[in-house]
Amino acid sequence: MARLTATATCTAFRAVVEDGGHRVGQRVLYERVGFLAVLCRDLTARLVAARWDETSLEVLAPGVDERGEVLPSKGWMALRRLGWNTPGPASASASASAECAGAGGTVTVYVPDRVRRAGEEQAARTLRLALHRRAVAGALLATWPADPSRRTQAEWTALRKVLPAGTSAAEIRNRTRQIRDFARAHDGRLPAGLCELEEPPAVAALVLLAAMDRQQTTLERVDPGRARLRVKLPLCAAPVSRRDWAWHVIDLRLPATVEADALLHAPTLRPTPGGRIAVDLPHSRPVATSKATGHTVAVGFDWGVNTLLTGAVGRLTGRGTTARVLTDGRPLVYDATAISAKLHRLRTHREHLAVKRDHYRALAAGLGAPHRAWGELLDRAAVLEREHERVCARIRHLNDALAWSAARWAVDQAAALGASVIYLEDLATLETRGRRRGNARLSGQVRGTLTEAIRHLAAKRDLTVVTVPARGTSALCPRCLAALGHHPAPDRLGERGWKWAHCTGCGLSLNRDHAAARRIVSRGLLAQAHTTTDHATGTRTVRTTVDGPVTVVRRPKKTTRRMRRACHAQARPTRPAGPKATPGKARPTPARRSKTSRRMPAVPTVPATTPAGAVKRPAGHDTQTPTPSPGQGPGHGVPAPRRPEELLPGDGRRLSRETCRQRTRAAERTGFHHVHATEVHSLTPRFGPHRDGTRPRRARKA
Numbered sequence: 001m002a003r004l005t006a007t008a009t010c011t012a013f014r015a016v017v018e019d020g021g022h023r024v025g026q027r028v029l030y031e032r033v034g035f036l037a038v039l040c041r042d043l044t045a046r047l048v049a050a051r052w053d054e055t056s057l058e059v060l061a062p063g064v065d066e067r068g069e070v071l072p073s074k075g076w077m078a079l080r081r082l083g084w085n086t087p088g089p090a091s092a093s094a095s096a097s098a099e100c101a102g103a104g105g106t107v108t109v110y111v112p113d114r115v116r117r118a119g120e121e122q123a124a125r126t127l128r129l130a131l132h133r134r135a136v137a138g139a140l141l142a143t144w145p146a147d148p149s150r151r152t153q154a155e156w157t158a159l160r161k162v163l164p165a166g167t168s169a170a171e172i173r174n175r176t177r178q179i180r181d182f183a184r185a186h187d188g189r190l191p192a193g194l195c196e197l198e199e200p201p202a203v204a205a206l207v208l209l210a211a212m213d214r215q216q217t218t219l220e221r222v223d224p225g226r227a228r229l230r231v232k233l234p235l236c237a238a239p240v241s242r243r244d245w246a247w248h249v250i251d252l253r254l255p256a257t258v259e260a261d262a263l264l265h266a267p268t269l270r271p272t273p274g275g276r277i278a279v280d281l282p283h284s285r286p287v288a289t290s291k292a293t294g295h296t297v298a299v300g301f302d303w304g305v306n307t308l309l310t311g312a313v314g315r316l317t318g319r320g321t322t323a324r325v326l327t328d329g330r331p332l333v334y335d336a337t338a339i340s341a342k343l344h345r346l347r348t349h350r351e352h353l354a355v356k357r358d359h360y361r362a363l364a365a366g367l368g369a370p371h372r373a374w375g376e377l378l379d380r381a382a383v384l385e386r387e388h389e390r391v392c393a394r395i396r397h398l399n400d401a402l403a404w405s406a407a408r409w410a411v412d413q414a415a416a417l418g419a420s421v422i423y424l425e426d427l428a429t430l431e432t433r434g435r436r437r438g439n440a441r442l443s444g445q446v447r448g449t450l451t452e453a454i455r456h457l458a459a460k461r462d463l464t465v466v467t468v469p470a471r472g473t474s475a476l477c478p479r480c481l482a483a484l485g486h487h488p489a490p491d492r493l494g495e496r497g498w499k500w501a502h503c504t505g506c507g508l509s510l511n512r513d514h515a516a517a518r519r520i521v522s523r524g525l526l527a528q529a530h531t532t533t534d535h536a537t538g539t540r541t542v543r544t545t546v547d548g549p550v551t552v553v554r555r556p557k558k559t560t561r562r563m564r565r566a567c568h569a570q571a572r573p574t575r576p577a578g579p580k581a582t583p584g585k586a587r588p589t590p591a592r593r594s595k596t597s598r599r600m601p602a603v604p605t606v607p608a609t610t611p612a613g614a615v616k617r618p619a620g621h622d623t624q625t626p627t628p629s630p631g632q633g634p635g636h637g638v639p640a641p642r643r644p645e646e647l648l649p650g651d652g653r654r655l656s657r658e659t660c661r662q663r664t665r666a667a668e669r670t671g672f673h674h675v676h677a678t679e680v681h682s683l684t685p686r687f688g689p690h691r692d693g694t695r696p697r698r699a700r701k702a
Contacts, residue, residue, distance in 0.1 A: 001286050001287070001288060001289060002286070002287055002288075002289045002459075002538075003284045003285065003286055003287070004284060004285055004286075004287045004456070004459045004460065005282060005283070005284040006257070006282070006283060006284075006456060007280050007281065007282050007283075008254065008255050008257055008258050008280075008281050008283060009255075009278055009279065009280055009281070010252045010253065010254065010255065010267075010278075010279040010281055011252075011253075011276060011277065011278065011279065012026075012029060012033075012229075012250045012252065012269075012277040012279050013026050013029075013277075014026060014029060014250075014251075015029050015248040015249060015250045016248070016249045017246055017247070017248055017249075018230075018246070018247040018248070018249060019246055019247070024248065026275075026277070027275075029248070029250075029277060030271060030275055030276075030277050032233040032234060032235065032248070033207070033233060033269050033271050033277050034205070034271045035233070035234045035236065035237050035239075036115070036207050036233055036234055036269070037205040037206055037207050037269065037270075037271055038205055038237070039109070039111060039115060039119075039234070040115060040118050040119045040122065040205070040206070040207050040208070041119075041203050041204065041205040041206075042119075043111075043115075043116060043119030043120070043123075044119045044120075044122040044123045044126070044203045045200075045203045047079075047084065047119065047120065047123040048123050048126055048127065048200050048201065048203060049200050050084075051084060051123075051127060052195055052200040053195050054192065054193045054194075054195050056084075056127075057127065057130065057131060057134055057193075057194070057195070059082065060078075060082070060127055060128070060131065061131050061134070061135075065081050065082060066082075074121065074211070075120065075121040075122075075123070075124025075125050075128070075211075076116075076117040076118075076120035076121040076124060076211050078124055079120050079123065079124050080120070084120075085120070108240070109238045109239055109240060110239050110240055110241050110242065110244065110245075111239075112215075112216060112232070112245070114211070114212040114213060114215060114216035114217075115212075115216070117211040117212060118207055118208045118209070118211045118212060120211070121208050121210070121211035122203065122206070122208055123203075126201050126203065129201075130194065130201065132164060133175075133194055133198075134193065134194040135163075135164045136163065136164060136167055136171060136172070136175050137175055137179070137191075137193065137194045137197060138162075138193065138194075139159060139162040139163045139164070140159070140172070140175055140176060140179060141179065141190055141191070141193070142162060143155065143158045143159045143162060144179070144190060148176050148179075148180050159172075166428060167428075168427070168428040169428075178197065179191065179197065182197055204270075205270075205271060206268055206269060206270045206271075207268065207269040207270075208268055209231065209266040209267055209268060209269065210265065210266040210268070210282075212266070215232075216231065216232050217229070217230060217231040217232070217266065218230040219264055219265075219266060219267070221264055222251075224254075224260040225253065225254050226251060226252065226253060226254060227251075227252045227254055227264055227281070228249060228250070228251055228252070229249075229250045229251075229252055229267065229279070230247055230248070230249050230250075231247070231248055231250070231269075232245050232246065232247050232248070233245070233246065233248050250279075252279055252281070254281075258281070258283050259283075259285055261285060262283040262284065262285045263283060263284050263285065264281060264282075264283050265281075265282040265283065265284065266282075267279045267280055267281040267282065268280040287459050287460065287462070288462050290420075290421075290458075290459070290462060290463065290464040291420075291464060292464065292466075292528070292531045292533060292540055293528045293529055293531060294528075295316070295420050295421040295464070295524075295525065295528055296315060296316045296317075296420075296525075297313070297314075297315050297316075297417070297418050297419045297420060297421075298313070298314050298315075298316075298419050298420070298421045298422070298423055298521050298524055298525050299311050299312070299313050299314075299332070299410075299413060299414045299417060299419045299421075299422050299423070299521065300312055300314065300422075300423040300424075300468075300517050300518070300519075300520035300521030300522075300523075300524060301332075301410060301422065301423070301424055301425075301517060301520070302425065302473065302474075302513045302514075302516040302517040302520055303425055303447055303470075304513045305340065306335065306336065306337040306340050307333055307334065307335045307336070307337075307513055308334050308335075308336045308340075308402070308406050308450075309332075309333075309334040309406055309409075309410055309450075310331060310332065310333050310334075310511070310513035310514055310516070310517050311331070311332035311333075311410065311413060311517050312327055312330075312331065312332065312514060312517040312518045312520075312521055313327060313328060313330070313332070313417045313419065313521070314326065314327045314518070314521035314522060314525055314550065315327070316525040316526075323526060323548070324548060324549065324551060325521065325522045325525050325526065325548060325549075325550045325551070326550075326551050326552075326553045327518055327521070327550055327551070327552055327553070328552070328553060329552040329553075331511065331514040331517070331678070332413050332517075332678045333676070333677065333678050334406050334409055334410070334675070334677045334678070335675065335676040335677065336402060336406070336675050337674075337676075338674030338675070339398070339402050339674060339675060342398070343395060343398060343399070343402075346391055346394060346395050346398070347395065349391055350388060350391045350392060350395065353384050353387055353388040353391065354388055356384050357381050357384040357385055357388060360377045360378070360380045360381040360384065361377075361378070361381050363377050364377035364378050364381065399446040399449065400446070400449060402446055403446040403449040403450040403453050404449075404453050405675065406450055406453075407450055407453035407454045407456075407457050408453075408457060409677050409680070410422065410454055411454060411457040411458050411461055411463065412680045413678070413680055414458070414461075414463055415461050415463065416680045416681060416682045417682075418682075419463070420463060420464065421463065421464040421465070421466060421524065421528075422454065422458060422463055422464070422465045422466070423466055423467075423468050423520050423521055423523070423524030423525075424451060424454070424465065424466070424467050424468070424520075425467065425468065425469075425470035425473065425520060426467040426468060426469055426470055426541060427447055427448065427451065427467070427470075451465075451467075455539070464540065465539075465540065466524055466528070466531055466540045466541065466542055467539070467540070467541045467542070468520055468523045468524050468527070468541075468542045468545075469523070469542070469543065469545050471545075472519075472545075473516040473519045473520055473523075474486075474501070474512055474513075474515065474516045474519075476519065476547070477501075477503040477505065477506060477508055477515070478508070478515050478518035478519045478522065478549065478550040479503065479506050479508045479549055479550060479551075479552075480503065480505050480506040480508075480549060481547060481548075481549060482503055482504075482505040482506070483503075484501045484502065484503055484515065485501070485502050485503070485504065486498055486499075486500065486501055486502075486512060487499075487500045487501075487502055488500065490502070490509055493509075498512065499511070499512055500512060501515045518550045519547070519550070521550075522547065522548050522549075522550050523542070523545060523546060523547065524542060526546040526547070526548045527542050527544050527545065527546035528542070530542055530543070530544035530546070
């Protein structure tokens with residue numbers, strides 16, 4: 001068994017002070033939480049600035065102290081083991097004092113030791129995150145080539161030997177550009193390390209309650225939908241004694257994603273610029289450990305630009321050299337074209353706002369303070385800055401919603417198809433090359449968030465998520481492994497394009513992303529013996545490429561009328577030989593049918609009479625009401641026939657004519673009104689693949 005950890009964001013609206021029992025509104029609570037967040041931020045910033053040098057990072061990198069003992073995983077304990085306490089006077093008691101620079105000089109404030117722990121924990125996390133960037137920068141500086149834009153094969157080999165494991169090509173390219181820009185600004189001199197290349201990282205104003213104990217905060221679950229947080233907050237910006245600290249009780253409403261049996265952990269408090277107190281609440285629950293090998297049914301997904309995900313289901317048959325992958329040929333498509341276009345418009349608008357803001361700031365800087373237009377230009381720049389922040393927030397929210405919607409769809413498809421593993425392309429090996437216009441849109445995709453969301457949701461369904469190498473998945477044919485040709489459309493095979501794939505060897509012609517999805521599921525199933533697991537993060541990866549052909553298995557044909565008649569003809573007894581009742585007649589007389597269409601109302605020719613017996617015009621169409629044409633049905637201005645209410649389901653929702661299922665809106669299926677995705681259908685006994693490896697058979701009729 002393992003534990004699945006997630007974070008749910010709640011909002012703190014009000015609190016109750018334990019001493020007096022009086023209520024505190026959101027505005028006062030936001031102010032007091034902000035006091036505590038600023039104290040933690042100042043302590044963290046001072047510690048990071050004091051230890052931002054190559055010597056300190058060199059001491060922290062091995063993860064052991066001067067006696068050779070392993071440093072604790074908790075950051076504040078590791079820093080105190082190394083003797084890196086927060087600068088300022090300290091005390092051996094449970095509290096200490098710190099010095100803060102105010103408007104009138106240096107002010108001594110009273111800060112409990114648990115608050116100092118929170119600041120040291122955030123500083124340790126910031127410094128530990130810088131260790132990976134330092135290792136990448138050190139490897140690039142140690143093997144710096146003569147021409148950074150074009151490394152030779154020998155230079156690439158030497159660089160790969162000293163790079164940390166898991167370094168992506170995009171990270172190498174970005175750090176190379178950063179070092180090259182530094183060298184150009186300093187007359188060709190290379191930086192000594194990361195600390196010279198970058199300034200100390202900026203520190204956010206937040207409170208890590210996980211570094212505190214019961215003397216500063218407590219958390220308990222009152223009922224399945226509510227939790228109670230007790231935290232000691234300062235009553236002013238510069239507390240000078242214990243009297244300036246008070247216990248506050250905050251009731252949190254838990255979202256629906258927190259299960260009733262989930263274990264709650266110490267949260268993090270974040271005062272947002274909009275006046276909201278965000279409470280990031282971690283929670284965990286036990287889940288079964290998924291297996292790394294032994295999979296027979298899998299679903300592979302290929303990344304796309306507009307079609308965010310394109311999948312294919314595969315089943316592994318045979319063993320050893322006779323192993324092969326079968327698929328049903330049905331594509332699984334999550335088409336987010338409309339959402340992608342919306343994101344593209346928002347990014348364009350964001351860049352336009354940034355350009356105008358920078359232009360106004362440059363004009364104001366050129367005019368100077370005495371000019372009367374100087375203040376007006378700065379006001380315009382401030383308005384554009386606020387609008388820029390709103391657009392950025394809109395893009396982030398839309399990206400997160402799209403990623404989680406696609407992740408739920410992918411996991412639902414895998415569970416419905418009976419798969420035990422999901423194979424994805426490894427983002428570390430996925431990089432666009434060339435001058436295609438899709439590069440800008442590919443860089444803005446939400447693939448990282450989508451991958452983490454799929455891993456999280458798959459763990460709840462006891463599914464395994466494995467990444468496979470992405471290079472070459474669209475280059476070869478999944479059927480015969482020959483080189484594929486890419487064209488704009490299936491009817492334009494003479495032109496070069498991107499969307500459609502065609503194989504001249506076997507004649508395969510299908511969507512490029514669908515062909516890549518078949519290759520991904522084949523690589524995963526055939527190379528699952530080479531799956532490696534990262535013990536730090538738990539992610540599983542296949543770095544060995546094993547290619548094999550994918551065979552399409554057709555589903556059994558449905559029982560048609562012609563097939564039923566053929567079976568009945570074989571079963572019925574033969575007609576005895578003899579003269580026919582009607583000479584020359586080969587078949588029975590067909591039943592007479594009315595030539596009137598079922599959509600055309602009957603027009604009797606009998607004259608209509610009044611109760612008095614007077615004969616009027618023949619009954620038929622009403623000349624006062626327009627009638628539909630003979631071929632016109634409901635939907636063309638003609639009302640559809642109303643079904644009786646007693647025939648409707650229990651909830652009153654109508655059924656679809658095609659699927660005989662309840663009609664649902666697009667937002668209920670995928671989370672968006674403009675997303676087109678393949679519906680989730682469970683496999684029937686008519687077609688596998690099945691987990692037990694049995695042969696698919698037709699279901700017997702009752």
